[in-house]
Amino acid sequence: MHKAEANIWSASYFFCEVLNFANVVGQIFLTDLFLGGSFLNYGVEVLNWPSIDPENRVDPMSKVFPRMTKCLFHKFGGSVTIQKFDSMCVLGMNIINEKVYIILWLWFVVLAIITGIWLVVRLFQLCSPSIRDRQIVLQAYGLRPTGINSSLINRYGTKGESQGSMCL
Secondary structure, three states, rough: OHHHHHHHHHHHHHHHHHHHHHHHHHHHHHHHHHOOOOOHHHHHHHHHHOOOOOOOOOHHHHHHHHOOOEEEEEOOOOOOEEEEEEEEEHHHHHHHHHHHHHHHHHHHHHHHHHHHHHHHHHHHHOOOHHHHHHHHHHHOOOOOOOOOOHHHHHHHHOOOOOOOOOOO
16 A cells, blocks of 8 residues: 555545544534424533422423423213313323433433544544554554554554654
């Protein structure tokens, strides 16, 4: 593999990682738009809810996903006329939805943080030949999880002779 081809592959791979990060952030904002602007702070409010004074707190999960509502039933009466009955209805699906969306919020936040940190690490790797050289040496000596044989040290060198990608 030539240096130009390696640069194209590494730039493409970095671009895919940037797209992964953009996807996570986009999903967070699309879900916030879908829930009427209440998803961005939803997890923070749910996690802070137990620490608020019980007399002054409002459950943030029931603000976004109400559990009960007023229902109006139309029913045929004894004289074959339609009668209207008001009652309270339990919205069972919202009880499940509030748990699903808190897990989804936690997943998106953890994924965005990990992906963002990894993008910074990858940018340092792309911009610094000495970091790339050090990784090759560490991998060759088995100090990294993936094993690479020592022929890579002979092929790529150890002192600023890296054939890897350049800074984008």
